[in-house]
Amino acid sequence: MATDILSGATNHFNFKELPNSRIILSEECFIRLSGDINLCAFSGNKELEYGTFLYGKEIEPNIIYFDIPSEFDNYTPSYREFDVNTPEMLAEKEMNVNGNKYDCIAHIHTHPYIGGTCRFFSNQDLRTIKTLQLNHQPNDGRKKFFFGGLLTVSPENVFDNDEISFVFYDDSIDDWYKITNISVFINGQEIPFTKMGNRPTMQLDDRHTRK
Numbered sequence: 535m536a537t538d539i540l541s542g543a544t545n546h547f548n549f550k551e552l553p554n555s556r557i558i559l560s561e562e563c564f565i566r567l568s569g570d571i572n573l574c575a576f577s578g579n580k581e582l583e584y585g586t587f588l589y590g591k592e593i594e595p596n597i598i599y600f601d602i603p604s605e606f607d608n609y610t611p612s613y614r615e616f617d618v619n620t621p622e623m624l625a626e627k628e629m630n631v632n633g634n635k636y637d638c639i640a641h642i643h644t645h646p647y648i649g650g651t652c653r654f655f656s657n658q659d660l661r662t663i664k665t666l667q668l669n670h671q672p673n674d675g676r677k678k679f680f681f682g683g684l685l686t687v688s689p690e691n692v693f694d695n696d697e698i699s700f701v702f703y704d705d706s707i708d709d710w711y712k713i714t715n716i717s718v719f720i721n722g723q724e725i726p727f728t729k730m731g732n733r734p735t736m737q738l739d740d741r742h743t744r745k
């Protein structure tokens with residue numbers, strides 16, 4: 535059925551890990567994403583989705599540092615989907631696609647806990663990321679890299695189990711990768727998120743923060 539295709543999801547934790555990869559978030563990015571996931575968990579309507587673009591740079595092969603989130607958050611959160619569609623956010627993204635400061639852009643959004651496949655990217659999410667990679671490139675032949683990010687809310691009454699993960703669509707081989715080594719750069723220190731099995735949670739690993 536067409537609706538199954540439209541509402542389907544893909545377990546991205548089965549994707550291959552991008553080799554030797556790591557995503558490092560600035561403190562500013564971490565604060566924005568924590569805010570988005572809290573809005574998703576605790577705002578009035580638990581089926582609304584929130585998100586942002588992150589802008590960053592590949593600082594070593596397959597190691598991405600995301601420096602800033604979108605300056606804007608004036609979008610209207612929507613029911614079970616996320617679309618960055620305000621003129622300001624789109625203009626900012628265009629500016630960063632064509633500018634030199636950033637070569638990596640993440641489209642990241644929340645999923646509320648509604649059971650089923652809510653902790654995976656929807657197939658529509660993956661289509662959005664693939665379209666960004668294929669069709670939202672600079673006009674002069676340079677290449678920018680788009681990542682999809684997902685923040686998922688824990689089941690109710692389960693603490694410390696909000697998840698964060700990233701995927702990357704490699705158009706040169708028409709295949710997907712996941713990135714599950716994720717950390718935050720705070721006070722001059724890189725602190726990884728803890729993992730439950732192969733899935734990173736939004737909890738910083740306190741073995742690294744304890745003095």
Ligand SMILES: [Zn+2]
Pocket residue numbers: 615616643644645655656659
């Ligand atoms: Zn989604």
